[in-house]
Amino acid sequence: xxAINVKARPRPLETTAPAEKEPSVVSRRLRDVRTKKGLSxxxxxARSSVSAGMISQIERGISSPSVKTLERLRTALDVSxxxxxxxxxxxxxxxxxxxxxxxxxxxxxxRPKFSVQASGLRKELLTPEGQHDLQFMLIHFxxxxxxxxxxxxAGEKGGMVLTGKLELMVGDETVEIVEGDSFQFxxxxxxxxxxxxxxxxxxxxxxxxxxxxxxx
Numbered sequence: 001x002x003a004i005n006v007k008a009r010p011r012p013l014e015t016t017a018p019a020e021k022e023p024s025v026v027s028r029r030l031r032d033v034r035t036k037k038g039l040s041x042x043x044x045x046a047r048s049s050v051s052a053g054m055i056s057q058i059e060r061g062i063s064s065p066s067v068k069t070l071e072r073l074r075t076a077l078d079v080s081x082x083x084x085x086x087x088x089x090x091x092x093x094x095x096x097x098x099x100x101x102x103x104x105x106x107x108x109x110x111r112p113k114f115s116v117q118a119s120g121l122r123k124e125l126l127t128p129e130g131q132h133d134l135q136f137m138l139i140h141f142x143x144x145x146x147x148x149x150x151x152x153x154a155g156e157k158g159g160m161v162l163t164g165k166l167e168l169m170v171g172d173e174t175v176e177i178v179e180g181d182s183f184q185f186x187x188x189x190x191x192x193x194x195x196x197x198x199x200x201x202x203x204x205x206x207x208x209x210x211x212x213x214x215x216x
Contacts, residue, residue, distance in 0.1 A: 048076035085112035157209025158184035164201025
């Protein structure tokens, strides 16, 4: 008796939505600030020129915002960059004569850290909480990493190389800067930074916090 071959029916493909990551501090703060401002996702999208889909993904922990996106969002929400990295914003700092350590000190263990490019550019925010006229951070460039999006506007930028060797382009000039070299330039000029050394290059970076024009 011949055996009858019965072909098993292929199982239908299972489709699942992308798993959401645990929301970061930025994700939670963005949603918190937006709701306290009484803005919907679509309203914030219209104000910031960041798509509603991207804002939703950031708030759900699916996407990590770039520095350009963060600047657009915080400008539209009229808050400082540090406010988007703070779990809570105390009302004490708004009271005249009241000074807390958090207003002028940033402890090493509490530095907000974020990657702004998949290619290996990482930032550590050094500015204390609150509104400040100056923002500074520690930036790490992996070998070959170049800044592909920069913020331009009123004021100046400056910094000092801590380790490695970088190529700094400002306007029509390009120079190499190494450990111990410092720099300062008009933030309205086109500028780029690239790591030309075989090791991680680290820079202390300062910038004016007046609202920048985001370079496209």
